[in-house]
Amino acid sequence: MRSFHLSKTGDGVEGLSVRHHEDPTPGPGQVAVAVRAAGLSYRELLVLRGTYVLPVKPDVVPVAEGAGDVIAVGPGVDTVRVGDRVAATLFPTWQDGPFGTEHLAQRGGSLDGMLTEIAVIEESGLVPIPSHLSYEEAAALPCTAVTAWNALTGDGPGVQPGETVVVQGSGGVSLSALQLAKALGAKVIATTSSPEKARRLRELGADGVVDYTASPDWAAEVRDLTAGRGADRVVDVTGLLAASLRAVKLGGHIACVGFISGAAQPIDPAAMFAAAATLRPVAVGSRSQFLAMNRLIGSARLRPVIDRAFPFEQAPDAFRYYASGAALGKVVIGC
Template sequence: MRSYHLADGGGLEGLSIREHEDPAPGPGQVLVAVRAASLSYRELLVLRGEYVLPVKPDVVPISDGAGEVVAVGPGVRSARVGDRVMATVFPSWQDGPFGVRHLPQLGGSLDGMLTELAVLGEGALVPVPAHLSFEEAATLPCAAVTAWNALTGDGRGLRPGQTVVVQGSGGVSLFALALAKTLGARVIATTSGPAKAARLAELGADEVVDYRATPDWPGRVLELTGGQGADRVIDVAGLLEQSLRAVILGGHVACVGFVSGSPPPVDPRLLFASGATVRPVAVGSRAQFVAMNRAMEVNRLRPVIDCVFPFDDAAGAYRHYASGQAFGKVVIRL
């Protein structure tokens, strides 16, 4: 078998491919032939040495992947040879709130999915929705589950008729757009440029705000909501001050991450004035993954894939994703 390995912070020069003996699953473990893996922003952070969680030396990178069960270890009951499966990013996080005990994660402190064969605990596996290919399924574990958690994981959940703001056209935002529409919400998308705006409208956005043409996009959100603001804002850029200006009094801002090296500070007075809940969202539990899959399967939702690279050109996939030109997920096919 072949696996890629990465020196944390070593950039693409630190990405190498090596051959190993085929592994065998132990008690409670499953051997998965990985058919596809996909990139998310966390992979660039690992590549640059900027990821906030521990990364083991010489790690097999990438948290997101899908494949087929080819062998099971002693005591395995929930998986069979031939099953199509995905792996959860945080294997021990089955349900409930996140905690320190759930910190081990694929492609970080645990080896990830950029490998031909992966040994995983049976509790980490989730069935692939029947209507999805391996390439499509590989896009779900990080970005899609994060979007689902951002929309539903606060104890109240998104309700039909509410308004959601999604920022940009990255993986989390595109999944949030699709899932929010499925849940009956009105979606306002922000983006840069008319071409992306047109695509977001095609994907179901009810309103699209070009923040280059309209820098005061929170003001535009207020206009589009009759001065009230959106019920939820999915903040993927770390622009919390603007998100708080765009949210309704007592609304919800899901803080997914930030894309700049030095996020701007937030005025505490704005927090009090908004009355909003600001909740950091880091992927989600296996139970949330399963619930999201049901919604996707019932509504026949499919991810937006920008392009697919072969396993031997994983570096090319990284370069394309890092360029910022992708609209949708970048997938590596094994």
């Protein structure tokens, strides 16, 4: 079997190399998964660049997201069988409840990830794939889609039918949040940077789109689209929270899921009090949340948006393409 390894975090794409290994044998409670697809997210760029917030072990097999077939099970495994189609959770020990330091071990960081032809995974770190999804589509779920689900539902009551949700841009989390919010009965306003992306977002179900290059004050545009009330929820992926605080309704909810702008600014306490909003950092989600999301995906027949798939040998090219920002949808690597 072949696996990609990252020589050390901070080396970028040039630090990736492929190696051959003996096929692994699962131990007690473990499962061997033939990985059919691995998915890229912004997290993977942070790992390569050496700026990921959590520890990354030397020589790690990168990439947190992946899906495939169970090809062998170890002693004591009783929840999956050979032939099952599965996806791996990002935080293997986070089964349910709140996140804590006891769950910091993460795939593609302190643990080996999914950019490999065969992965050995604890059975408790797997979930079944919705039957209508391809492996490439399923590889879009463990990080980006679960993060979006947590952002929309993880605060207790979650998004309600008829509420308005703002999603920022057309990255993996935002596209997942758009699809999931629509399936939950919400209205969605998306921000974007071009007329072409605006057209595509409308095709995917956005009720309103704001081009922030033409209208830099996108928060004011959101207010106009909601008759001055503001959005019930904002899924913020940029870290520029001042605008989100202006866009959200009084007492609304902002899920902070990242800071891809690279220009995160200090939060003004006065703006927080004025908005009276809940500001909640979101770090992916638990296995229980993953399972709940998959039930909705299955019943609504949702399909993650795939931009492009690369063969295993071209994994470095996949990273370069993803880093270019050209993709609208998931970039995946076939294994």
